[in-house]
Amino acid sequence: MAASLEQSGVPTVAVHTQVFARLAKSAALANGMPRMRQAFVPQPVVDRTPDQLRTYIEGIDPISKRPFVQEVIEGLTKPLQQEDLKGVSFERSTPRLLKPDSEENLHRLFVENHWTDFLPITLPTEKRVAEMLKGTSHAPDKIVGQLRPTYFREFWELTVEKVAVNAVMAGARPEYLPVILALAASGITARSSSTTSFATISVINGPIRNELGMNSGIGVMGPYNHANAAIGRAYALLSQNLQGGSVPGETYMGSQGNWYAYSATFAEAEERSPWEPLHVQKGFEPTDSAASVFFGGWYTHAGYGPRATWQDKVRRCLSAAEHYSPPFLVLDPIAARGFVELGFDKKEKLIEWCAKNALLPAREYWDNQHIQTLIHPLAVAGVEPYATRLKAKPDELIEIFEAKQINIVVAGGETQGAWKMISGDLRATVSIDAWR
Amino acid sequence: MAERMKVHDPRGYPPKVTGKRLAPRLESLDGKTVFLVDCLFDNSDVFMDLMQRWFGQHLPSVKTRVIKPKETWADDTDMRKQIAANGSAAILGVGL
Numbered sequence: 001m002a003a004s005l006e007q008s009g010v011p012t013v014a015v016h017t018q019v020f021a022r023l024a025k026s027a028a029l030a031n032g033m034p035r036m037r038q039a040f041v042p043q044p045v046v047d048r049t050p051d052q053l054r055t056y057i058e059g060i061d062p063i064s065k066r067p068f069v070q071e072v073i074e075g076l077t078k079p080l081q082q083e084d085l086k087g088v089s090f091e092r093s094t095p096r097l098l099k100p101d102s103e104e105n106l107h108r109l110f111v112e113n114h115w116t117d118f119l120p121i122t123l124p125t126e127k128r129v130a131e132m133l134k135g136t137s138h139a140p141d142k143i144v145g146q147l148r149p150t151y152f153r154e155f156w157e158l159t160v161e162k163v164a165v166n167a168v169m170a171g172a173r174p175e176y177l178p179v180i181l182a183l184a185a186s187g188i189t190a191r192s193s194s195t196t197s198f199a200t201i202s203v204i205n206g207p208i209r210n211e212l213g214m215n216s217g218i219g220v221m222g223p224y225n226h227a228n229a230a231i232g233r234a235y236a237l238l239s240q241n242l243q244g245g246s247v248p249g250e251t252y253m254g255s256q257g258n259w260y261a262y263s264a265t266f267a268e269a270e271e272r273s274p275w276e277p278l279h280v281q282k283g284f285e286p287t288d289s290a291a292s293v294f295f296g297g298w299y300t301h302a303g304y305g306p307r308a309t310w311q312d313k314v315r316r317c318l319s320a321a322e323h324y325s326p327p328f329l330v331l332d333p334i335a336a337r338g339f340v341e342l343g344f345d346k347k348e349k350l351i352e353w354c355a356k357n358a359l360l361p362a363r364e365y366w367d368n369q370h371i372q373t374l375i376h377p378l379a380v381a382g383v384e385p386y387a388t389r390l391k392a393k394p395d396e397l398i399e400i401f402e403a404k405q406i407n408i409v410v411a412g413g414e415t416q417g418a419w420k421m422i423s424g425d426l427r428a429t430v431s432i433d434a435w436r
Numbered sequence: 437m438a439e440r441m442k443v444h445d446p447r448g449y450p451p452k453v454t455g456k457r458l459a460p461r462l463e464s465l466d467g468k469t470v471f472l473v474d475c476l477f478d479n480s481d482v483f484m485d486l487m488q489r490w491f492g493q494h495l496p497s498v499k500t501r502v503i504k505p506k507e508t509w510a511d512d513t514d515m516r517k518q519i520a521a522n523g524s525a526a527i528l529g530v531g532l
Contacts, residue, residue, distance in 0.1 A: 001473070002528050003456060004511050008520040010471075011459045015483075015529030032455040045530045046478045053483050057490050069490065076470070076525045077462050087455025094447040102438035115446050124444040147448070151509040156448040165444040242448030369478045374508050377476050381506060 003031045012036075013075035017043040018062040022249045023193075030154050032087045037075030039068055046369060096161075097126070110169075114247045117236060117262060121169040132164040135177030136435055140164070145185045147243035149193035149251050158184055158242040166241055170234035175212060176227055179204060181435035182291045183235040183265075186428045190239040190261065191246040192295070196370070197254030199297030201424055202235060202265040203409050205279035206289030208432050209267035216269035218413025221330070221420075223263075232263030260297035266411055272333040273410035274340045275347045281407075282429040289432040294407075294424030296325045301421040306338045311357070317421045318358035318401070324370035325423040326405035327354075332412030335419045347408045355403040363394035468524035469499040473515075476508040480530045487527065 002014040016024050018040045028036040040063040041056040048056075061068045101109070106123055110116050122128065133140055140161035148155045163184045167177055183190075183202060192198040204214055215225035223229055240246035270277045270286075279290035301317040303310070321327050329350075331339070344350040365371060366389075379386035389398045407426050412418060462468060470491070472484040481504075488500045503519065505512035519526050 001475070001505070001511050001516075002526075004516055005519060005526050005528075006459045007456055008516055009459045010516075010520050010523065010526050011461050012526045012528060015527060017530060030453060032453045033458065035458065037458070041483075041530065045480065045483055048479060050482055050486060053479070053486050054490075056483075057486055069494075072527060073465065073495075076527075077465060080458055080461055084458045087457050088453065089455040090453050092450040092453065094449060095445050098443055098445050100440040100442045103441055104438065106441060106443055110446070123441060124446060126442060126444070129444050154451050156450050158448045161444075162446070162448055165446050169446060237446070241446040244448065244450055373476055373478050377504070377507050 002036060003028075003033050006033065006036070011076045013039055013072050015039050015041060015072070017041055017045055019043045019249075020253070021063050023251070023253060026250055027152060029088070032089060034088050035084050039071040039075060040064070041068060114245060115237075115241055116169070117233070121237075122171055124165040124168040128168045129161065129164050132168050132172070132174050132177060133161065135164075135174030136160060136181060138181070138435065144181055145187050147184070147187065147189045147239060149189060149191060149243050149246065153193070153244065153251070156242060156244045158238070162242055163238050166238035167234045170230050170237050172230040172234045173226075176231050176234070178289075178432050178435040179208060179212070179231050179291060180234045180238070182430050182432040183231070183293065184238055184242070185435065186291070186293050186430045188293045188295060188427045189243050190236045191243065191252065193246065193252045193254070195253045195255050196298065197256050197258045198295055199258035199260035199264060200235070201260055201294045201297060201422060202232065203278055203292045203294070204231075204265065204267045204289070204432070205270065205277045205292070206284070206432065207287065208289035209270075214267035216267040216272075216411050218415060220266045220269075220411040220413065221264075228266050229263050232265035235265065236261060236263060258297050264297070268409050269333055269411045272414070274333075274337050274345075275408070275410065278407065278409055279429055281347065284429065284431070290429050291432055292429040293427050294328055294422070295427045296328075296423035296425055298322050298325045298423035299421075300423070301327075303419050303421070304417050305335065305419075306342060314354065314421075315357045315359070318354060319360050321358070321401075321421065322370070322423060323360065323365055323368045323400050324374065326401045326425055327421045328407040328409060328424040328426065329354075330409050330411055330420045330422060332414060332416060332418045333410055334412070334414050334417035336410045338417060348403075351403050351406045351408060354406050355399060355401055358399060358401045358406075359397040360400050361394065362389065362392035362396050362398050365389065365398060365400055462524055465495060465525065466497045467499075469501060469522060471519045471523040471526045472500055472502045473519075473526055473528040474502055474504045475528055475530065476504060477530060483530050487529075
């Protein structure tokens, strides 16, 4: 926004908290305006009292070590120098191949450049990448799509070959490539730079699950299957490398990080589910293969049953769910069949029940940091259902999720009637067959 | 001597960066209108109110107006036009 204002002829100073200094600098460079005027205050601003914030304004900029207001005023009034006037234009090409080196040195280079997840990788030699490319009919130079770490960063472009390179690094097999390409083509990064530490969780549906021997049974969400593990890892590695990085402090700002970010992909147990598969709910045919990408991973609740008190338990989980990140439920087939016995003969009926029972007092809902930041402006602008929620009295119970935001997947080995409620906004369900 | 391997670069293709010049700076803020843009992050409204008070107390000749975009993260073109038409400078915060 600051760059746009400058382009409109308005001298502008952008104020950030100090932890964003490196990121602000690199974003300004990517905007072609590396000398954009910035001023910094201590972290955090959230939850600070007015008195505390006043000390920020009257205090020292923690980056420049000069008075904060002096930075701001000089940023608007100090005459520009020649370098300010021209901006910086440059090409940032990345080579197809790296300079040849020993295996040991190349492994060190990949780690030092933040191109790995710090677990051992398979080096993407020309031969291995060529072998990987046999997994798709698409040309190596075909553009798959584009990715970026977050809204205000620039998109980077990715080709079939670049996706294959990262698939090799993750230890994937050529036959997995259509699934990995589909995930890359979704346009959703598995390496969001959000301070809130989002991750993606991907669900695979259709015949390709069995063709690849994917796991939808015992240990479905754990490290017990090569295809599940390698596809999830490939999606993570390609996201960080093809979007321009996921480097802490620069292109990654997740305060606590997220375990799901290592690898989180699994198959739905369609054959053992009493309900319609996820991809069919989203408009695909049962014979199609598709990948669904959930963006979340903030929380995971767990339960068993459904037992006599299941409604109380599920209500508590729903109200405890972070309000900005809707839930998807992963039900073991035993638990799914238990809900069918209770009359939920379609996923939609259980989803509807969840939406009606995800209740919270209005004051608690609106006090949530993310709701306040991201939803409140929409409510004020009259966007529904947020505007109606905003009209509720403070102690009035309001529904915090819409049915269309909640999803159900059936997976598990039937060793236990377990279920999980996981933070995940379904951002896309994309064709895998298109990438065969 | 260890065998030298030839491997692919795993990075994607970044867009070309086109240089953009900064807007001319003001000789002084006296008598000028400075828009304080509340970027809608939690507590940034309080921060901008305090900035407005600071200007009122220390540089009363500067007129300040707090303004908010329609949505978080969005480049609100209507707001930008309003600032360009009615203001001389802008301070954005707190956040990116």
